[in-house]
Every structure is written in structure tokens, then in C-alpha cells.
Amino acid sequence: MSTLAQGKADLERASTAQKVADMLRERVLDGELEPGLRLSEEAIGGALGVSRNTLREAFRLLSRDRILVHEHSRGVFVRRPTGDDVRDLYAARRVIECGALRLWNGVTEAQREAVRAPVRRAVARAEKGDLSKTGSANIQFHRGIVGLAGSTRLSDESDRLFAELMLAFRVAQEVEAFHQTYLPWNRKIVELLGDGAVDQAVLQLHEYFDAAEQDLVGRLS
Amino acid sequence: MSTLAQGKADLERASTAQKVADMLRERVLDGELEPGLRLSEEAIGGALGVSRNTLREAFRLLSRDRILVHEHSRGVFVRRPTGDDVRDLYAARRVIECGALRLWNGVTEAQREAVRAPVRRAVARAEKGDLSKTGSANIQFHRGIVGLAGSTRLSDESDRLFAELMLAFRVAQEVEAFHQTYLPWNRKIVELLGDGAVDQAVLQLHEYFDAAEQDLVGRLS
DNA sequence: ATCGTAGAATCGTTCAACAATCCCACAAAC
DNA sequence: GTTTGTGGGATTGTTGAACGATTCTACGAT
Known part of the structure; x- marks a missing residue:
């Protein structure tokens, strides 16, 4: 029974965008990425080895979580609460x-x-x-x-x-x-x-x- | 003053993904897209005249809003609450x-x-x-x-x-x-x-x- | 010091491509 | 007859390149 549940966890692999979003959330919350910092698509995508399109999907997820703020044509930033x-x-x-x-x-x-x-x-x-x-x-x-x-x-x-x-x-x-x-x-x-x-x-x-x-x-x- | 506020609204144009997400949300909530329905990327993208990549960004937004459910490698579906x-x-x-x-x-x-x-x-x-x-x-x-x-x-x-x-x-x-x-x-x-x-x-x-x-x-x- | 502007950098979006996965229909086996 | 493979077709996942549009930056003019 426990092995089945474990296998299920393995099967339910997440998409790259999801994994990238999770890791970025961690980096933000542990302070590695400071509030107000702009996340360049090229820089982050290059560092993580994912394409811009996939990265943008991750950004969309995190912007809905209010971790990132999306400013049109300017980029995404780590939220800086007022x-x-x-x-x-x-x-x-x-x-x-x-x-x-x-x-x-x-x-x-x-x-x-x-x-x-x-x-x-x-x-x-x-x-x-x-x-x-x-x-x-x-x-x-x-x-x-x-x-x-x-x-x-x-x-x-x-x-x-x-x-x-x-x-x-x-x-x-x-x-x-x-x-x-x-x-x-x-x-x-x-x-x-x-x-x-x-x-x-x-x-x-x-x-x-x-x-x-x-x-x-x-x-x- | 009112003209300024109006102008501001015009300036703050939304991204295509955002607009597509808004329109899909409407379609779902007014019942045009039924719960459980699968939203094919090709079909929706073709109908709306947006690329698959942009559409996928919209899907990510709506999945975080719990309007759509993303099932890996199977597609996105209109949520069907249990x-x-x-x-x-x-x-x-x-x-x-x-x-x-x-x-x-x-x-x-x-x-x-x-x-x-x-x-x-x-x-x-x-x-x-x-x-x-x-x-x-x-x-x-x-x-x-x-x-x-x-x-x-x-x-x-x-x-x-x-x-x-x-x-x-x-x-x-x-x-x-x-x-x-x-x-x-x-x-x-x-x-x-x-x-x-x-x-x-x-x-x-x-x-x-x-x-x-x-x-x-x-x-x- | 302010303003304006050219050029570089970056974003927004599309397209094409291909591997991976899923779905479906059909055939084989019990 | 229900179940169990097994193809092939359709769809998703992801990438890379491309290009117009927007923003930023640095430099020079007023």
C-alpha cells in the first residue's frame, strides 16, 4: 500500500514550468532573490537551462501566487510589499x-x-x-x-x-x-x-x- | 483628472495571455465551456488567433485560479468540482x-x-x-x-x-x-x-x- | 542641469520542429 | 466475451530562432 502511494508520487511528475516555479519560489523565500529584483528571462532561463517560453509559464504561475509581479514589457520582479x-x-x-x-x-x-x-x-x-x-x-x-x-x-x-x-x-x-x-x-x-x-x-x-x-x-x- | 485616469487605463494594456485568460474565464463561467471539457491547444489557439505558447501562458493563469485543471501530457480541462x-x-x-x-x-x-x-x-x-x-x-x-x-x-x-x-x-x-x-x-x-x-x-x-x-x-x- | 535621441537590451509573440505521451481502434489470447 | 497487447495517429511538452515593439541607457545638444 505504501509502495503504491510512493509509486504514484513518482508517476505524477510535474512539468518543467511547475518545477521551475517551485524552485524559484524557494529561492525567493529563502532570500536568495531579493524583493524588487528583476528576473531577466535570458539570465534565469540560461542559468536553469530552460527555454524562455517555459520560463514564462513558470512566471505566470508565480505571479498568480503573488511571489512575482509582472509589469508589461518591463519584466517580472520579486514582489516588494508596501x-x-x-x-x-x-x-x-x-x-x-x-x-x-x-x-x-x-x-x-x-x-x-x-x-x-x-x-x-x-x-x-x-x-x-x-x-x-x-x-x-x-x-x-x-x-x-x-x-x-x-x-x-x-x-x-x-x-x-x-x-x-x-x-x-x-x-x-x-x-x-x-x-x-x-x-x-x-x-x-x-x-x-x-x-x-x-x-x-x-x-x-x-x-x-x-x-x-x-x-x-x-x-x- | 478623470481624463488622466482614463488615459492610465489605456496605457496599462494587458498582455495577450491575460486577455485570453479573461475571455476564457468568462466563457467558462457563463456556461459556454462546460465542466470537464478538454480545451485543445490547437482548437482554442486557432479559434482565438493566438499561438500555442501564449495560450499555454493563459492556461497557467487559469489553472492557478482553479478555473482549469492541468493534467500532465493530457491537456487542460474545465474544472469539474466533486x-x-x-x-x-x-x-x-x-x-x-x-x-x-x-x-x-x-x-x-x-x-x-x-x-x-x-x-x-x-x-x-x-x-x-x-x-x-x-x-x-x-x-x-x-x-x-x-x-x-x-x-x-x-x-x-x-x-x-x-x-x-x-x-x-x-x-x-x-x-x-x-x-x-x-x-x-x-x-x-x-x-x-x-x-x-x-x-x-x-x-x-x-x-x-x-x-x-x-x-x-x-x-x- | 534638463531635454532629447540613437542604439542596445529586453520583452511579447509567433512559428516550426521534434521527442514524449496519450488515446483509440483493432487484433490476439485466454 | 472480456481482457490483453500493439500499432499508429493525435496532442502535449519543450526548445530555438526570429522579429516587431517597448524600455532602458548613455551620450550629446540646448
């Missing part, structure tokens, strides 16, 4: 995550664990003085919250929102330190959830968004 | 719209009016016996609800969810009649909002989603 973008992003996250968190009492134990575990791990690392990966830990926490809704579409869209915010962090030159501040906040939310105080947790989450938005917008403008 | 898809769609809408509706007291009067007006117009039409456009009226109502969040990203994603649901309606062969049933529901929600009973309205909206989902899933399986 203060307005950040406000828009947090407005969306507020609705999605606060709405999802309210479902806490109606979801499976596995879903709840996906919210708790990232915070527990982050706390453990912080106590050891390990301050790496605080960013991805924070995102995993919020990804877990969205997962409470049980909708792949909602989770996928949230991933796009997270990706865009990571670009904003980079513009603000605060990739890791930013999240660090908010670990106690996440901890408090999990605590409240454990006490069954869902409404309190939602309120706390709401305040977290307000604070984070203000912080990030401030650094951007 | 019962599971519908459940996923409503799970997302429940979170988004219930979350947005809770913002009722904190938004501008224009935003509130964008929720009320579609229902008012639909009621007026229904009283005259005009049962056309009930589908788009319903969507406008829900679009207004999402608009309360004030996030273009959230509104755009919701539009994608609506579009996918319209495909599901078509598969269930219930494009207009489906929505008709739910006008009283919308009316009740607006009424409750007018009375300041936001929590009640959210509850009502939640029940609407439960009923609509069950109805549509039933017709699909």
Missing part, C-alpha cells in the same frame, strides 16, 4: 485565522495538536537559547490555526499570505527577530485554548495581529 | 464570511450598504416575479460580506471560491433555482444586522452554509 500590502495581508489573516480559531471545539485532536506542537517546540528551543527558526515556527503555528478549518483552499491561500509577509519582513530587514517578540503571545493563546477560553484566545490572536501589523507597517514606511 | 471540493469550498467560505460579518459594527456605511443593496434589489425583483439573475444577486450579497474585511486579497480569493461554486452548480444542473431558495435567508440576515444582532446574523449565515452545502453535495453525489 505598507498598504501589509495592511491588506493582516486584514485577510485577521478574518481567516480568528474565524478558524473559533472552530477549536469542533475539530479533531490531531488538528488541535498541529496548533500546540509548534509553540511547544519553539518554547523548548528558546529555553535552550536557540533562536534560529523562530520565523518558521511562528508560521507553523499560524498554519496550524488555519488548518482547523479543514479546507485545503483556505490553507493554500494562507500559505500565499505567509509567503508575501515573508517578503515584507525581508524588506523591513527583520526576518527572524520579528517573530521572536511574539512567542509569548502564541504561548498565551495556546494556554487560553487549553483552559477552554476560546473567545479569550481569539481576542488575544486579534491583538497579536494588531500589534504585528503596526510593527511591520512602521518598519516599512 | 462533492469533496464543495465541502472544502464551504469550509473556506464559512470561515471567511462569518469572520467578515463579525466586523459589521466596525466598517464604513458604504461597506454595509454593499451588503444590503443586493438583497434589497433581489427582493424587489422577486416581488415583480422576475426570477432572473438570482444567482448573481446572491453572489453580490456574499461578495459584499467579504468586502467588510476590506482586503482585496480576501475578496479576490472569495471570487475564486464563488467561481468554483458556479462550476459546481452547473455540474448539479442548478444554476439559478439553487439560489432562489436562499433569498429569504439573506433577507433575514440583513434584517438581523439592521437590528444590531450581529451574532444572530452570523449564526444565520452559518446555518445557510450548512444547508447550501448539504443541498449541493447531495445533488453532486
Whole structure:
């Protein structure tokens, strides 16, 4: 059974455009390709060994993911979120995550664990003085919250929102330190959830968004 | 000032791929291209007078919008939502719209009016016996609800969810009649909002989603 | 310092080509 | 008779070249 599933994964090979898009997304999100950078078709295509046409298909995919911005006759650029973008992003996250968190009492134990575990791990690392990966830990926490809704579409869209915010962090030159501040906040939310105080947790989450938005917008403008 | 804005609109011409994607989306949503239909590159490209490469860029855009489904080496197809898809769609809408509706007291009067007006117009039409456009009226109502969040990203994603649901309606062969049933529901929600009973309205909206989902899933399986 | 312009670079789009894959119909085997 | 190969035809995946259109850049004129 597991071998069948594995074989299926092998069979479902992706197109070149898809693979190129995935790899470019990685390069953008890990900071190798900075926000605002123009991606020349010739340069990228030459480096990756793919034709311009295929590369343009990949660009179309990534522009729909809001990772890249397509400017007609000027080229594609790594997105460079503005203060307005950040406000828009947090407005969306507020609705999605606060709405999802309210479902806490109606979801499976596995879903709840996906919210708790990232915070527990982050706390453990912080106590050891390990301050790496605080960013991805924070995102995993919020990804877990969205997962409470049980909708792949909602989770996928949230991933796009997270990706865009990571670009904003980079513009603000605060990739890791930013999240660090908010670990106690996440901890408090999990605590409240454990006490069954869902409404309190939602309120706390709401305040977290307000604070984070203000912080990030401030650094951007 | 208005001439400047107009000129700007002219300047910002879209690429061929973008225009083709827009027109194909229309054709799909108005039912001319049925769910499950395969879109041959040669046929569509020939009919529209665009090259295969440009057409493939358009396909990539629409596949990210979930209007089309790309199956490797088999072609692109108009999406044909399943019962599971519908459940996923409503799970997302429940979170988004219930979350947005809770913002009722904190938004501008224009935003509130964008929720009320579609229902008012639909009621007026229904009283005259005009049962056309009930589908788009319903969507406008829900679009207004999402608009309360004030996030273009959230509104755009919701539009994608609506579009996918319209495909599901078509598969269930219930494009207009489906929505008709739910006008009283919308009316009740607006009424409750007018009375300041936001929590009640959210509850009502939640029940609407439960009923609509069950109805549509039933017709699909 | 501003403006304008020629030339280079890049994008937008098309076309032709070919390998890889899929689909379909037909024949062979159980 | 249903299943199992097995061709060939159609379609997709990808590339490379080509060329008009647009943008950028650097240089010279005012």
C-alpha cells in the first residue's frame, strides 16, 4: 500500500514550468532573490537551462501566487510589499485565522495538536537559547490555526499570505527577530485554548495581529 | 483628472495571455465551456488567433485560479468540482464570511450598504416575479460580506471560491433555482444586522452554509 | 542641469520542429 | 466475451530562432 502511494508520487511528475516555479519560489523565500529584483528571462532561463517560453509559464504561475509581479514589457520582479500590502495581508489573516480559531471545539485532536506542537517546540528551543527558526515556527503555528478549518483552499491561500509577509519582513530587514517578540503571545493563546477560553484566545490572536501589523507597517514606511 | 485616469487605463494594456485568460474565464463561467471539457491547444489557439505558447501562458493563469485543471501530457480541462471540493469550498467560505460579518459594527456605511443593496434589489425583483439573475444577486450579497474585511486579497480569493461554486452548480444542473431558495435567508440576515444582532446574523449565515452545502453535495453525489 | 535621441537590451509573440505521451481502434489470447 | 497487447495517429511538452515593439541607457545638444 505504501509502495503504491510512493509509486504514484513518482508517476505524477510535474512539468518543467511547475518545477521551475517551485524552485524559484524557494529561492525567493529563502532570500536568495531579493524583493524588487528583476528576473531577466535570458539570465534565469540560461542559468536553469530552460527555454524562455517555459520560463514564462513558470512566471505566470508565480505571479498568480503573488511571489512575482509582472509589469508589461518591463519584466517580472520579486514582489516588494508596501505598507498598504501589509495592511491588506493582516486584514485577510485577521478574518481567516480568528474565524478558524473559533472552530477549536469542533475539530479533531490531531488538528488541535498541529496548533500546540509548534509553540511547544519553539518554547523548548528558546529555553535552550536557540533562536534560529523562530520565523518558521511562528508560521507553523499560524498554519496550524488555519488548518482547523479543514479546507485545503483556505490553507493554500494562507500559505500565499505567509509567503508575501515573508517578503515584507525581508524588506523591513527583520526576518527572524520579528517573530521572536511574539512567542509569548502564541504561548498565551495556546494556554487560553487549553483552559477552554476560546473567545479569550481569539481576542488575544486579534491583538497579536494588531500589534504585528503596526510593527511591520512602521518598519516599512 | 478623470481624463488622466482614463488615459492610465489605456496605457496599462494587458498582455495577450491575460486577455485570453479573461475571455476564457468568462466563457467558462457563463456556461459556454462546460465542466470537464478538454480545451485543445490547437482548437482554442486557432479559434482565438493566438499561438500555442501564449495560450499555454493563459492556461497557467487559469489553472492557478482553479478555473482549469492541468493534467500532465493530457491537456487542460474545465474544472469539474466533486462533492469533496464543495465541502472544502464551504469550509473556506464559512470561515471567511462569518469572520467578515463579525466586523459589521466596525466598517464604513458604504461597506454595509454593499451588503444590503443586493438583497434589497433581489427582493424587489422577486416581488415583480422576475426570477432572473438570482444567482448573481446572491453572489453580490456574499461578495459584499467579504468586502467588510476590506482586503482585496480576501475578496479576490472569495471570487475564486464563488467561481468554483458556479462550476459546481452547473455540474448539479442548478444554476439559478439553487439560489432562489436562499433569498429569504439573506433577507433575514440583513434584517438581523439592521437590528444590531450581529451574532444572530452570523449564526444565520452559518446555518445557510450548512444547508447550501448539504443541498449541493447531495445533488453532486 | 534638463531635454532629447540613437542604439542596445529586453520583452511579447509567433512559428516550426521534434521527442514524449496519450488515446483509440483493432487484433490476439485466454 | 472480456481482457490483453500493439500499432499508429493525435496532442502535449519543450526548445530555438526570429522579429516587431517597448524600455532602458548613455551620450550629446540646448
